[in-house]
Amino acid sequence: MSERSGHGKDGTLPGFTECGVLPQGDFALTLTALHRSMLVESPGAAHPNWDGAWRATLVDNLGILARQLWSVGVREIFVDGSFVEDKDHPNDIDGYFVCDRRRPFSGELERELNLLDPHKCWTWDPASRRWDPDSGKAQLPMWRIYRVELYPHYGQICGIRDARGHELEFPSAFRQSRRDSLAKGIVKLVQDRAEARHDSK
Numbered sequence: 001m002s003e004r005s006g007h008g009k010d011g012t013l014p015g016f017t018e019c020g021v022l023p024q025g026d027f028a029l030t031l032t033a034l035h036r037s038m039l040v041e042s043p044g045a046a047h048p049n050w051d052g053a054w055r056a057t058l059v060d061n062l063g064i065l066a067r068q069l070w071s072v073g074v075r076e077i078f079v080d081g082s083f084v085e086d087k088d089h090p091n092d093i094d095g096y097f098v099c100d101r102r103r104p105f106s107g108e109l110e111r112e113l114n115l116l117d118p119h120k121c122w123t124w125d126p127a128s129r130r131w132d133p134d135s136g137k138a139q140l141p142m143w144r145i146y147r148v149e150l151y152p153h154y155g156q157i158c159g160i161r162d163a164r165g166h167e168l169e170f171p172s173a174f175r176q177s178r179r180d181s182l183a184k185g186i187v188k189l190v191q192d193r194a195e196a197r198h199d200s201k
Contacts, residue, residue: 013037014185015044020086021177022185026078030192031063039084039187051089058083058093061146066189068116069097069150072109077150079187080174091135092147095189096170101154109152119145124152 014023015038029037040059042050066077074097081094103109104124113122121142129138143149151158153170160173163181177184 013039016086017184019177019180019182019184021182022084022187024175024183025185026188027185028188028190030190031059031066032192034062034079034187034189035059043086047086047088049088054089055083058090058147061148062093062095062189065117065142065146065148065150068113068122070191071116072112074099075191077189078171078174079189084185084187085177092143092149094149094174096151096153096158096174099152099154104152104154121145 013027013029017023034040035056038044040052040055042052062079069077076098077095078097079093079095081092082090083093099109110122114120119141121140123141128141130141130144131137132139132144140149151170155169157167158170158173160168162168162172162176168176175183175186
């Protein structure tokens with residue numbers, strides 16, 4: 001998937017399609033731009049119940065986890081789920097990040113991230129899931145603490161299938177709507193210059 005030019009770092013996004021999703025493409029946004037975008041502030045008068053305060057809280061929490069990933073050298077982070085659709089009150093933010101296969105398999109990635117996170121929330125072990133009555137699902141620690149789930153992608157299938165039953169990798173799965181399997185846009189989270197300089201020191 002190619003990154004769309006003309007949208008992104010200035011905080012602008014195209015409007016939702018008739019299906020309530022972003023147009024197909026990758027839209028690059030910094031955390032500041034994401035806060036100022038329609039995904040938080042509101043897509044317009046057609047959404048009078050848009051919960052901008054809750055969406056802002058989700059972005060704040062996303063920022064905590066994204067900065068931890070940037071600190072350990074992860075650069076490609078993608079944001080998806082109902083947060084990037086026209087749902088007034090999304091339950092959470094879903095996403096994935098690209099990393100070398102060795103890091104999650106060796107346990108190195110979890111160790112490095114949990115040294116940074118005060119809640120030690122970084123794990124994808126199914127045994128760490130706990131039942132959440134509000135969502136009706138067993139959730140990982142990072143979801144229970146931050147209402148954000150970010151998964152490592154290193155070329156593996158992710159457990160989601162397309163309309164024909166084919167197993168998908170995260171990049172394909174997160175670029176289709178679960179409502180109707182149609183292609184949709186996604187947000188690529190990028191560092192602003194100040195954060196990039198800080199991590200390079």
